[in-house]
Structures are given as structure tokens and as C-alpha cells.
Amino acid sequence: MSTPDAALAPPFAAEVPKPGLLQRVSSDAGLGIVLALPVVILMAAFVFVPVALTAWDSFHRVTPMLPGEPFVGFRNYTRMLSDPAVRNAWWNTWFYVAAAVSLELVLGLGAALLLNGMKHGRRWLLAAVILPWALPPVVNAMVWSWIYNPHYGLLNGLLMRFGLIGEARVWMNDQASALICVTLVHVWRMMPLNAVILLAALQTIPRELYEAAEVDGAGRLKTLRLVTLPLISGALGIALTQSTITAFNIFDEAWILAKASALTRPIQGQIYMTAFQDLKFSYGMAMSITVMLVSILVSSVYVLRIYRETRFD
């Protein structure tokens, strides 16, 4: 009864590729795992496990100078609070964050608006603007260090030539001007990234919106405040976040301009000294974890705020 049916079953024969398809799906999964596995192992070995180890060791006393790794609870963390060197490094770091982030944002937005409004030569100006970001931070800092040189530097030379100062100043000798000098080098390097991020967002704003604002009689500043800034708030959030994280982790510029000088030493410089010169590994790790948490916390505040504001608009 069923034999003739089975013999005449071309529709089922057409289903033959089905197991092939299934095989392909499962072989896709296998191939996917094979391709992803080396990356997972690499990232685990070089990032996830080290971060976990950093957190773990920060509750222990780990130093090659003393045997054993006893549990010390929060002692590495409480020690930071009363350590004048750490407090000083945090103070410097907060200065860098506040000054660098605001300068990078304002200058980056200005550069982006200028580039967006240019009809000729935008490509070339953009290439010039991006160059400082592409150069090695250490080389930037060495060039600026030469510019700040008290005897033969360009800064004193220009200021004296234009009669703005009477005699050469030693810029790195007092804390206020030294911090500003380091910040400027950092801003010189990181502002271009903000300019590119904001320019990309500006280019997505349709021209009609500006024309409509002009018809409505809105001035230039009002258009900027009511049309442009709300429309690029997402990009502003990204620019703020990247500026903040890089400023929290400033190291190269401060290290090249003033080595370990307490006047300019940022928290990452303090960590480097603690771990690799004093060999107090776990104390440095407690600082590392704190920097990581603080920089993630501060940037998530922006992200949430910007997210909320754009949603309400």
C-alpha cells in the first residue's frame, strides 16, 4: 500500500538538501567556534584574567621584596587616602581631566564647525588637524618640551619678540604653569579626535534645518544652541567620554615633560613609580582598579545624561 507512494515520491527527493543545510548550519557553528576561540583565549589571557588578578591582588600584599602574599583586606585602598603622594597625584589628574576635557570639547567643536562650513580646502585642513593625533605622544611631548625650553625655547622667544614678557620664564618650575603646559600638549594631541567625531555628526544634519531656522529669524548662536547641539548630542557624549578616559590615564606627556616631578605627576605616573620603581605591586594595583572604576563611572554619568536628554528632545 505504501510502496507505490514511496516509489513516486519526488517531492521528498527534493528535500534531500535538507540534511545538507542542517550540516552546514552545524558546521557554521563549529567553524565559528574554531575562528573565535583563539581570540577568546588571547583576550582572556591578556585582559580578563589580568584585570581579575589586579582586583584580587589589590586585597593582598604582593611585592617581590617580601615573601608570601597575605590577605590585607582594604588596607591598600585605605592607605591611598592618607598617602600625600597619591592625593597629590589625584589632584593633578583631576586638573588634567577638567582642563583637558573642556578645552578639547570647545576647541574640537570650534574646529568641526569651521571645517563643516568650509567650501574649499576642507580635505587639506582636516589632514593638518588630524596630524597631531597620529604622531607618537612621546615625540609630541619632546617637541613641546623644546618649545617650553626656558633658554632657547620658541614660547619664550615669541613672547619676548612681541614684548609680552620682559625676560625668559621657566615654565615647568611652578605648579600652575607646569600643569597648564602638560595639559596643552595633551589637548594638542587629543582635540583632533573630537573634531573628527563632531564633524562626522555635523555632516548628517540636513541643510533644510538651518534654512528653516534662518527663515524663522534665529541668529547664529541661537541656531547653534537649538538646532546644532541637540542634533549632535550623541557625538558630544562620545567625544566627552573619550576625552575623559584619555585624560584620566594621561602619562606619556607628563612623564616626558617633567619625569617623576610631583608638580605634574598624574595618577598613572604614581602607579608606575609604585609598581615598577618601589616594586609595591599590590598597592599599585589598588590604584589601577580605582582609576579604572572612576574613569568608567565618570564617563557613564555623561552617557546616561546625554541619553536622557536626547530622549526627552
Add this chain to the structure above:
Amino acid sequence: MTALHLRRAGMALAAILLLIWSLGPVYWALATSLMKPTDIAASPVNLVPPSITFEHYAKLVGGLFGQPDETGIWRDFLRALGNSLVLAGGATIATTAIAAIAAYAAVRLEFPGRNLVFYMIVATLAVPGYTVLIPLYRMMVGLGWVDTYGGIILIYISAYLPLSMWLMRSVYESLPLSIEEAAFLDGAGRLYTMVRIVMPLALPGLIAAAILTFLGAWGQFAVPLVFAPTAATKPLTVLIPEFATKNYVDYGLINAAGVFAMIPPALVVIFLNRFLLSGLMAGTGK
């Protein structure tokens, strides 16, 4: 009419200021590297070299052309230049290749946990690289990988892979699936399709990922400061600052060395700017 003119003049002035701010320090490094020591130390300051000299460059690479040189700086310098090229080049090739394959797996191949893996890797972008330096140092000392190309390149890959994977994922997602489906219908396998059909289409994205990795690795300072203590692996970024720690600081020499280190990134900005910008925008903007 006059308002428009005024506005144009304002924009031109702003463009000139921006240009001076961006290129001024680079020009100053180049000018200093070409000045005689007496002109460098002149007062008032020389904005343009009164006469051009290549003596600082000769100290760095002259030995290569058989010039007698008592300082021996050129050996250290060329060694460091070679190290920089090997470290940045190796990291760039490896990172781009791994990102190209792993991001493809994350976009096109269904496997359990693929989104978790992808987002965990990208989330490491929020972890400052410095956080892991201390445990990495202990690990590398234990393995005997400090001061080896392989060890340092592995650190660079783990640092720059997340951004490259993020970038490559957005590139693959923008490619139409129909091309790959057509290849399957023609009997092409997954790997063949990935390498021969998808990769060529994703080439601009691959170039952008390679550029971002190269610039990052070429400019790295903190990682080699810790992991490249001797001439065996020490790159330019660590060697050049050492020129300044002696009692006498030779600014002509430092700036000439700095100009050398600026050449590869400057070439990238001049000739590959289109890819660099698209990479930056895709890498940060989406």
C-alpha cells in the same frame, strides 16, 4: 554683503590659526633638526633656519653610509628604528588578520555565545590599558617573554583588537548578504567565501583597522617602557627620550630623531587619510 565678507574673513583667519596650532610644533621640530647648534641656541630665536645643516641626521644614520662616528648613536638609533618597525608592523598584520576573521565569525556564523564573546571583547575598550600592566608584567616575567618581540606584540594585539573587531563588524554588516549567498549557491565553502569574496569587499575597512593599529603601536610608550628594557626590543619611543637624560641635551639630535619617528604617521595622514577618517568615524561613531 559686508557681513558676508566679514564672515569669510573671520573663517579664513580661524582656518589659519587652526593650521598654525596644528602644524606649528611639527614645523618647529623640522626647522630645529636642520639648524646648526649655534643657530639653535641663538637669541632672539630663529624662526627660520639661517642655514641648513644635516649634521644631526648624519649622527643618526650617517654610520650606515660609512661615515666615521665616534658616538655610536647611529647603532642604537637604527636598532630602535628596526624594533619599532617590527613591533608596529607585526602587531598591525596580526591584529588586522585576527580581527578580520573573528569579526566575520561574529557577524555571519551562528554559534552559541557569539554575542556574549563579541560584547565582552568590545567592552575591554573601556578598560584603560594601564590597568593590566602590573599583572601582565608578572606573567611575562614568569614566561620569560619580557624583552621579546612576541611578548610585546601579543600585548599590542590584545590592546588594539577590540577596536579593530568593532570596526570590522560594522563593515561586514554593511555588506549585502546576497553576494555570499550567490557564492554558496555556486558551491563555494564558508572559508573560501570569506577569504576570496568578502575580504576584498571589506578592504577599505581592513585598511582602516590596520592604520588605527599601526598608529597606536608605533606611538606606544608605556608598554615598551616596561616590557622592552634593552636594545633587543627597545623602540624609538623609548630610545629618543633617553637622548635627553644625559647632562647635555642635544636639541638638534632629539628633534631630528623625532622627525624620523613622525614620518610613518605623517605618510599615513597624507596618503591614507580617507581610510583613517572613515575608521575613526566608524570606530567611535556607531
